[in-house]
Amino acid sequence: MSTVVIKLGGTEGVQFDAIAQDVAHLRQTRPELRLVLVHGGSAEANALGEALGYPPRFVTSPSGFTSRYTDRRTLEIFLMAVRGKVNGLLVEQLQRLGLNALGLSGLDGRLLQAKRKGSIRIVENGKRKILRGDYTGKIQAVNADLLHTLLAQGYLPVVAPLAVSEQGEALNVDADRAAAMIAAALDAETLLLLTAAPGLLERFPDESSLIPRLPRARLEQAMDYAQGRMKKKVLAAQEALAGGVGRVIIADGRVAHPVLDALDGGGTVIM
Amino acid sequence: MSTVVIKLGGTEGVQFDAIAQDVAHLRQTRPELRLVLVHGGSAEANALGEALGYPPRFVTSPSGFTSRYTDRRTLEIFLMAVRGKVNGLLVEQLQRLGLNALGLSGLDGRLLQAKRKGSIRIVENGKRKILRGDYTGKIQAVNADLLHTLLAQGYLPVVAPLAVSEQGEALNVDADRAAAMIAAALDAETLLLLTAAPGLLERFPDESSLIPRLPRARLEQAMDYAQGRMKKKVLAAQEALAGGVGRVIIADGRVAHPVLDALDGGGTVIM
Numbered sequence: 009m010s011t012v013v014i015k016l017g018g019t020e021g022v023q024f025d026a027i028a029q030d031v032a033h034l035r036q037t038r039p040e041l042r043l044v045l046v047h048g049g050s051a052e053a054n055a056l057g058e059a060l061g062y063p064p065r066f067v068t069s070p071s072g073f074t075s076r077y078t079d080r081r082t083l084e085i086f087l088m089a090v091r092g093k094v095n096g097l098l099v100e101q102l103q104r105l106g107l108n109a110l111g112l113s114g115l116d117g118r119l120l121q122a123k124r125k126g127s128i129r130i131v132e133n134g135k136r137k138i139l140r141g142d143y144t145g146k147i148q149a150v151n152a153d154l155l156h157t158l159l160a161q162g163y164l165p166v167v168a169p170l171a172v173s174e175q176g177e178a179l180n181v182d183a184d185r186a187a188a189m190i191a192a193a194l195d196a197e198t199l200l201l202l203t204a205a206p207g208l209l210e211r212f213p214d215e216s217s218l219i220p221r222l223p224r225a226r227l228e229q230a231m232d233y234a235q236g237r238m239k240k241k242v243l244a245a246q247e248a249l250a251g252g253v254g255r256v257i258i259a260d261g262r263v264a265h266p267v268l269d270a271l272d273g274g275g276t277v278i279m
Numbered sequence: 280m281s282t283v284v285i286k287l288g289g290t291e292g293v294q295f296d297a298i299a300q301d302v303a304h305l306r307q308t309r310p311e312l313r314l315v316l317v318h319g320g321s322a323e324a325n326a327l328g329e330a331l332g333y334p335p336r337f338v339t340s341p342s343g344f345t346s347r348y349t350d351r352r353t354l355e356i357f358l359m360a361v362r363g364k365v366n367g368l369l370v371e372q373l374q375r376l377g378l379n380a381l382g383l384s385g386l387d388g389r390l391l392q393a394k395r396k397g398s399i400r401i402v403e404n405g406k407r408k409i410l411r412g413d414y415t416g417k418i419q420a421v422n423a424d425l426l427h428t429l430l431a432q433g434y435l436p437v438v439a440p441l442a443v444s445e446q447g448e449a450l451n452v453d454a455d456r457a458a459a460m461i462a463a464a465l466d467a468e469t470l471l472l473l474t475a476a477p478g479l480l481e482r483f484p485d486e487s488s489l490i491p492r493l494p495r496a497r498l499e500q501a502m503d504y505a506q507g508r509m510k511k512k513v514l515a516a517q518e519a520l521a522g523g524v525g526r527v528i529i530a531d532g533r534v535a536h537p538v539l540d541a542l543d544g545g546g547t548v549i550m
Binding site for chain 2: 059060088091092099100105106108113154172175176
């Protein structure tokens, strides 16, 4: 059985409804495919934090990655916005199309087990600092049995990017890398990372510099020209391929048929 | 296999941590019991609505039941507060105690299928009115297979009171009645409804008027003296018993051992 893991951006511009329509179409035309959706939700979490007078704090690591600093209150905001609303509305949208979607976060059934970072190294105004009390984690294991069970019974799992620590704490995790870990654990044929760009660009933001095919050996080099969040997608692609996933596609989530176009050769295909 | 469905109040005073501790104890001492938790979350939803400048609107039906009017924005607030936060924190609390809890709302996997009311009859200032655009529902079917599958694999399902309409819409449902429907669908031995009172009181709020045992034949009559939210618990008890549940216990969720005390003969036992 072929498995396709689809990561939907949590950012503006990515069309949830178009993706849901494509997934419904795929379900009908290729019923043998096993589909798992993973989503982000940063934009919703930011908006909720702002509305509640508790805006997000973004920090940059010494190696240049940007992430959300997640104290306990931010974690609760994340639970509400991402596990509650984004996941819930996505499940609802799929249910309206007749798909039996089932929302899960990585906390549920210990789907995603992670190591809590606790303290994170950041660079602020050119200085290195350590921030404590952080509830983010690095995924170390996936409960693939749970997904196999649900898939075997015809459910469409929709996964929110949270994980559980060894101590049972809820943790915020990166959605692209969560999707990569899930794809690897399921021996997926394809990991599709949808984003608000046509794919990997050699000269960001020049969309005509799209790289259509990239051999995995040249992924390391891609870290040099990948900008911002795209760095995490390149990292996720590396992890997925190293974990045995057949191919990773980074493609445009803003078009009329994001999933169908990507499976039809669009975006950047990394093998 | 005996099944016990436990409904936790969403209101102040009910001790989530004491309940979680009891559930962990029960899991160790009576591993043969199959446990399902169902929770409310009104207090959290109200608080979030207030914080977002969109306070809840409560309406009273001609027959005297009070419920939340759920327009689309209220439904989203409910998703965030109840499916996101209350359910998430409860799952986390159970995971911290080593229980493999798995959160679900009735929307997920079509666990709770309901008929959308759409318009509701209310009484306001003594006048009957009809309110439209309501996203609440009356549960009509339970996907017991999903719960059986999860229970068989050792998961502890934790259910948030939402349901899915025939059209795939997310709906807010009453948590007591959701618990009753789930208990009936699972042929549960016991439905335990925890609340911020010692049980059913003959003369509310006189706690010394607790009714320790109530034959089901006298439930109808109990509607006369049950006050406020307790009316819904009596209704839920009727539905559960009619659906084949062995006994319903309405007991105090505010004590040190809410679950163990109740299973040990506390509260009001209705058979």
